[in-house]
Amino acid sequence: MLKQIVAVTAINLKSIPRRFWLSLSTVVAVALVVMVLLSFLAMSAGFRRTLASSGAADVAIVLRAGARAELNSVIARDQVRLLEDAPGVARDAQGKPLASAELYLVVDGIKKTTGTKANLPLRGIGESGAAIRKGIRLTEGRMFAPGSNEVVVGKSLLREFQGFELGRTVKFGTALWTVVGVFEADGSVFESEIWADLPVVQSLFNRPNTFQILRARLSGPDGLAAMKAFNDGDPRLKLDVKSEQDYFSEQSSQTSDLIQKLGWPLAIAMAFGAMAGALNTMYSSVASRSVEIATLRAIGFGGFPAFVGTLVESLLLAGIGGVIGAVATWLIFDGFSASTLGASFTQVVFSFRLTPALIGQGVALALIVGLIGGLLPAIRAARMPIVQGLQG
Amino acid sequence: MSDTSLVRLAGVSKGFVKGKDAITIFERLDLAIPQGDFVAVMGPSGSGKSTLLNLLGGIDRPDSGEIHIAGSRIDTLSEGQLSQWRAATIGFVFQFYNLMPMLTAAQNVELPLLLTRLGKAERRTHVETALKIVNLADRAKHYPREMSGGQQQRVAIARAIVSDPELLLCDEPTGDLDRASADEILGMLTILNRDLGKTIVMVTHDPAAARYASRTLHLDKGHFEEKELAA
Numbered sequence: 001m002l003k004q005i006v007a008v009t010a011i012n013l014k015s016i017p018r019r020f021w022l023s024l025s026t027v028v029a030v031a032l033v034v035m036v037l038l039s040f041l042a043m044s045a046g047f048r049r050t051l052a053s054s055g056a057a058d059v060a061i062v063l064r065a066g067a068r069a070e071l072n073s074v075i076a077r078d079q080v081r082l083l084e085d086a087p088g089v090a091r092d093a094q095g096k097p098l099a100s101a102e103l104y105l106v107v108d109g110i111k112k113t114t115g116t117k118a119n120l121p122l123r124g125i126g127e128s129g130a131a132i133r134k135g136i137r138l139t140e141g142r143m144f145a146p147g148s149n150e151v152v153v154g155k156s157l158l159r160e161f162q163g164f165e166l167g168r169t170v171k172f173g174t175a176l177w178t179v180v181g182v183f184e185a186d187g188s189v190f191e192s193e194i195w196a197d198l199p200v201v202q203s204l205f206n207r208p209n210t211f212q213i214l215r216a217r218l219s220g221p222d223g224l225a226a227m228k229a230f231n232d233g234d235p236r237l238k239l240d241v242k243s244e245q246d247y248f249s250e251q252s253s254q255t256s257d258l259i260q261k262l263g264w265p266l267a268i269a270m271a272f273g274a275m276a277g278a279l280n281t282m283y284s285s286v287a288s289r290s291v292e293i294a295t296l297r298a299i300g301f302g303g304f305p306a307f308v309g310t311l312v313e314s315l316l317l318a319g320i321g322g323v324i325g326a327v328a329t330w331l332i333f334d335g336f337s338a339s340t341l342g343a344s345f346t347q348v349v350f351s352f353r354l355t356p357a358l359i360g361q362g363v364a365l366a367l368i369v370g371l372i373g374g375l376l377p378a379i380r381a382a383r384m385p386i387v388q389g390l391q392g
Numbered sequence: 393m394s395d396t397s398l399v400r401l402a403g404v405s406k407g408f409v410k411g412k413d414a415i416t417i418f419e420r421l422d423l424a425i426p427q428g429d430f431v432a433v434m435g436p437s438g439s440g441k442s443t444l445l446n447l448l449g450g451i452d453r454p455d456s457g458e459i460h461i462a463g464s465r466i467d468t469l470s471e472g473q474l475s476q477w478r479a480a481t482i483g484f485v486f487q488f489y490n491l492m493p494m495l496t497a498a499q500n501v502e503l504p505l506l507l508t509r510l511g512k513a514e515r516r517t518h519v520e521t522a523l524k525i526v527n528l529a530d531r532a533k534h535y536p537r538e539m540s541g542g543q544q545q546r547v548a549i550a551r552a553i554v555s556d557p558e559l560l561l562c563d564e565p566t567g568d569l570d571r572a573s574a575d576e577i578l579g580m581l582t583i584l585n586r587d588l589g590k591t592i593v594m595v596t597h598d599p600a601a602a603r604y605a606s607r608t609l610h611l612d613k614g615h616f617e618e619k620e621l622a623a
Contacts, residue, residue: 014494300479
């Protein structure tokens with residue numbers, strides 16, 4: 001039986017050049033389906049990775065109770081002081097708490113690609129703000145000087161928005177600010193931010209005693225629990241304490257789920273179209289090979305090899321389409337930089353990310369299209385009456 | 393009707409439905425063909441010549457009656473059993489050769505051997521022998537498009553005999569050929585019948601082709617009439 005299957009499949013595949021354009025149309029249709037799916041999934045994966053890499057398990061975030069994002073949060077100075085001394089907060093060599101109360105504001109920026117306005121995050125950070133975060137490195141210039149109108153900008157923000165080159169002066173609110181440094185942060189969301197000295201930001205934006213978030217490095221694995229217990233036990237603190245990792249994980253899941261919920265239905269809708277194309281191609285294939293199929297059956301070949309041969313042809317065409325779609329998506333979109341609104345209504349810059357697992361999903365979808373598209377024609381090939389087939 | 397016949401039809405009826413009409417092709421047809429016979433079947437279009445050949449080859453089924461070939465009653469076999477039976481017993485030669493255009497002459501001839509337990513080397517030996525019999529040993533690696541119609545039909549004959557079947561069924565084997573090529577093919581069938589003992593049933597419209605057969609059956613209105621013997 002195996003020899004029969006190999007022979008019939010080889011005959012099928014060798015006859016594909018006779019149906020070149022029809023076969024090509026199936027390949028292209030499947031490739032487009034896979035491209036659409038993978039571009040959405042790569043977008044979702046890239047966004048998720050950007051936010052996931054932003055969060056550290058050993059850093060605690062404190063927001064107002066019920067606030068899901070920094071923009072909705074307010075923390076008073078007294079609360080900041082209480083929390084800085086909370087158990088679970090790590091301290092530096094001098095015994096000062098490794099904590100950074102921060103103010104998060106929205107300022108205007110212009111996208112380089114479209115020339116349109118977009119919301120950018122200006123973050124006033126405390127003395128320990130950069131040190132608490134993981135992977136922060138200055139790639140150009142220096143850190144802002146305390147008490148000055150100086151900013152450092154993330155490299156993704158510099159790439160996507162106009163006017164943030166080193167040495168340039170930008171206007172936020174009524175004040176002018178000088179860009180004195182560019183930093184990278186392992187591709188995390190912080191690379192989409194502008195950082196300045198907290199007291200200067202509070203002063204120039206007239207928010208003297210207001211903070212929106214407190215970041216604190218934890219003293220150890222039990223640090224978060226200790227901090228939470230302290231927060232829960234003090235009636236002056238009606239705040240939410242969570243790990244930075246959990247915070248960003250919650251933020252990323254909302255947007256990436258939305259992207260996936262758009263991507264899959266669109267890809268599946270297109271897959272139905274491609275399936276119809278594959279069905280048409282394979283019915284045409286069976287029709288054009290009817291004499292060959294019937295001749296082989298007359299010689300003594302069984303119907304099953306004809307079934308397998310037709311199905312293999314369909315799977316091969318769809319598989320080629322899937323691989324072409326995946327390669328094209330990788331060439332066009334992998335590493336492609338884009339930005340979208342994050343949970344705090346500011347732009348998050350991220351890169352599309354096409355992983356082997358996503359490519360696997362794309363090729364699997366292509367093979368499903370090939371399998372379903374080839375099934376009925378394969379059954380027809382196997383069941384075709386020999387006499388009818390010999391008549392062509 | 394002899395029980396030693398290679399082919400025996402007993403009370404075979406066959407018809408088909410066209411629209412609301414039931415059309416009868418045969419009604420209780422009987423036929424016996426002894427082993428080693430070379431029979432030409434002639435008759436007007438629509439008389440059922442090709443249907444008869446299809447029934448003998450097990451690629452069509454009678455509505456009623458019995459078909460015995462080479463000791464097997466084939467009208468009761470399943471599709472799978474029929475496939476195996478055809479592979480072992482029947483060699484087909486078609487009017488338009490029905491070669492696989494993407495395969496060489498040798499690969500086409502090898503196809504029936506893929507249904508046997510023969511190894512690659514044995515298959516190659518059988519293919520070479522079959523191609524020698526039809527005088528095409530030097531064309532083994534040629535594709536059908538590189539050969540004339542007569543040569544393609546010789547490849548088809550080689551394919552039909554390569555697994556040494558007892559019965560060759562030829563459906564208008566010279567219908568697509570010029571006279572010289574047709575004579576060559578018919579001469580080859582005669583040799584296969586005379587020297588190798590193959591039983592041959594050949595459907596033809598051509599009286600000149602029928603003269604190569606040892607006897608000719610005329611099929612008309614569902615009945616046979618034996619009219620003449622070959623010269």
